[in-house]
Each structure stands twice: as structure tokens, then as C-alpha cells.
Amino acid sequence: MLGRLWARAPAALRPGLGCRVTAEWRRRYPGAERKKFYQDVGISQGEGGAFEINLDRRKLKTPQGKLFTVPSEALAIAVATEWDSQRDTLQFFTMHLTTLCNTALDNPTQRTKEQLIRSALKYLDTDTVCYRVEEPPGLVELQRNEWDPVIEWIEKRYNVVIGSSTNILGPNIPNKSKETIEQHLSSYNSWALVGLEYVVHQLKSLVLSLNLIDRNLDVEKAVLLSRLEEQYQIEFWGSIEWAHDYDLYELRSRTAAGTLFVHLCSESSTIKHKLLQD
Template identity: 75%
Template structure:
């Protein structure tokens, strides 16, 4: 699972960088900073390594310098698995640091600096709001081809999530959307509460990318792959593209970027939930 997500994130980022250069790629130094223009910096280190502190946390060292967050905090992560993944992002940089390729570092910065100053309950509340406007719960009434496509592609995932969590969600073609019961919200609230703060940071990032709590749960639970989840989140757009055509470079950019972010967020959820130490070979091919 980890290897495939790392590979997908890297492939998407390489494709983006090679095809479009840096002009359109955003810096994600905190996960909320999606509007910041891209920047690069000349590489200032040779070696990257990790070290464990007495309190069990792991640090990232660039030569002999300790990595810090944009907020000035010492960059520390809770386990070896995540430390290795972040160190790999820094290790693969060439002559310049392409910050837009470092989504795991970005998410760590967000968890450490907490720029929006939210607690766990506030993050859960924000995630639950997506259930009220979930992408796959809103259905069209026409054209018939899209109606059929939504039914065939979205219903199986929706049914799986309802069965998996023993909830009722439903779908609607009304602008008001389906009526989500308090029991369903409570069930999801308890499930989200089982994640630690770091994992919630990653999960909220995935939900934001897909505009869907349902698809995000199915992805994190390994019922869907990243490619499947992204395609399902863009189902209507893909239908219109097949029907009317598209601006090729824009479509490709959006798809690659969404896959890269979704893969990184999903990987971050799993790595942040890892309690035991792992060896570097777990993240190698």
C-alpha cells in the first residue's frame, strides 16, 4: 500500500514538472496555502538523515542542520515510517528544492504549526460538513447518459460505505441534497474521533481534494484506489469531456495534480497511524 502510494505521488509530480514546468504549480508549505505562487530554492545540503530523540519523536537532519517548520518549530514526526517518507522527499531533490513536490513535508508542517489553530473536534466538525454536500450524493436528472453513469459508478461505493459503517446516507437530485440523519453523523463523528490529530490532518486534506467524505473513507479503507477515487470525484466533468472534448493540457494538469495530492494525503493518514518503527526498505521498491 505505501509503496504504491509513494510511486503514484512521484509519478504524478514528475509528469507535472516535466510537462508544465513550474509556472502553474502551487507551493503547499502548509496544506491550506493552495493559492501561494510556486517557488524554488537552490539546494543547500548534501545529506539527509533521521534521528530519534529521547522522547521517541524523529527529526529530519539536512547535513547537520535540524529541519524546522515555516512557523519556526523544530520539525519532528511521531514515528520512523513517516520520518523516512519525509526524508525521502528531501533526499530526491536535485539542484533546486521544488517545494510543490513535497506534500508529506507540507502536511507535517500543517500538523506541527496548526496555522488555523483548530483542535481535533473542530477538524472533525469541518470534515463532517462535507457529508452534507458530498459529491456522490448529488445526482442529476438529465441527461440520461449521465444519470445512468452516476447510478452505475457511484451507487456501489455509496452502498459499500453504508454497509461498512451501518449508516444511511442516500442520494438526491434536489438542490438541498439528501437528509443526513443525526445517527449517521454521530457514527462518522465517532469514527473520525478514532484518528489521531496527525491522521485527521491528512484525512481532511483528502476529503477536501475529493469533495467527498464517502470517497475518502472508501479510499483510506482500501476499497478504492487513488485513481478510482479521483475518477469518481470527477465523474461529471469526465462525462462532459467525453461528450464535448477538452483543453488537453488543462485536463491533464488537473488530473495529475489531484492524484498527487490525494495519494500524498492518503499515505500521510496511514503513516501517521503507524505505531511501530519500520525500516527504509518498506518504502523502497
């Protein structure tokens, strides 16, 4: 049950990173597990058309005690799959979609849609791909070859000027360009903005996030570009066994979850029920 939709999710989002990575997760998040208390997971449509998650026929609730409801059937299936994939213990630190839904529902900091937009937009002033080094030559060339195309794509896609700079203050992005991007972000609903902000925070880049959400990049490529300098250093000096691998897996997982969340919160179509069948 639920397996077919999950199989379509990005590989970085699905379980199975290996026991050593799972052990690292447990070390970094002590106490972030709980004994599994249910057997069956299902979804149902409640009042107003929202979808609910049921654990042994009991309705799931948020940390603040609100009824856990999501706006689309596709998102409900994805969240239900997270719960269905848990084994003897619930590893909440791996349930990114559930966490994002809880954030959207509880809104613990009481942020408005405008505040979510400003939070994402502020990353443009310190965007990872806009800051360039002057040396060593190999990294300078790597940044130019890998980062210039994603900036150029955004500039053409939204008819804006972003550019790059080696100055510590970053590029001088025109206010008109910022306003254009702000207008685009306003087209997202509040739920999608929660996911977008999450992706931007993972990649430290609004440029990469928009490339990713607009499907100009896949998750693996976007994560690689966000870690370009670190990857350059790793290839030069070598990596620390499992530490770098864990960080990469975790970043991919979070970025994939946030991207999927944005897409599922932006779609109004209903998943056909035959996907729920084995």
C-alpha cells in the same frame, strides 16, 4: 538511500510526471522554488521517540521555527525521500507530505481535534457522490453505476444511512448516521485527521475519502469518481491539451499524499532499518 520505501508509495505521489507538467506547476506557483542548499538527507530519533529530518546534519524546522518531528519512522522516511528527491531547486509545491507535517506541527489556525472532525464531517452535507443529475440519461446512469456502490459500501461498513438525491438540498441524512461517522472520525489522532481533512478537501467527498482510506478504493479510482461529471464532459466535448492532464495529475498527487499521510500517522510500527540501506 530511502528509495525502496518510496517505490512502495502510490505512483501518483512519486516524481516523474514529465517536464511539461513540471513547467505547468512552475507557471501556477511562481516563486515557490528555492535553490537547493544541502547534499545529504537523513533521519534520527530524538527525545520522546519522535523522528527528526536532518539536512547535512542540520535539523529541519517548520515555517514557525519549531523542530520538525514526526510520530513514526515510516513517515520520517517518506518525508526525507521528498527532500532527497529534489534536484537543483526545491519545489515546495510538490512536497505534500512535508506541508502536511508542517500544518500538523505549527497548527497555524489553532484548531482542536473536535474542530478537525467537524471540518471533515461538514462535507457530508454537500458530498459530491450524493448529488445526482436528472439528465442527460448517460450521466444519470453513469452516476448510478459508479457512485451507488461506494455509498452502499459506507452504509454497510458503518451501519448508517446516506443515500442520494437530485434535490439541490441534497439527501436527508439522519442525525444518528452523522453521529456514527463522527464517532469513527474520533478514533483518528490529530495528525491523521489533518491528512483526512486534506483528502476530503481534494475529493470534495467524505464518502470517497473513507472508501479510499479504508482501502475499498485506490487513489486513481477515487479521483476518477470525484471527477465523474467532468470526465463525462471531457469524453463528450474533448479535453484542452495538457490543462486537464495537469489538473488530474495534481489531484492524484495530493490525494495520494494525504492518504499515505493518514496511514503513516495511524501506524505505530517501526520500519526495519534494512530499508534504509541501498
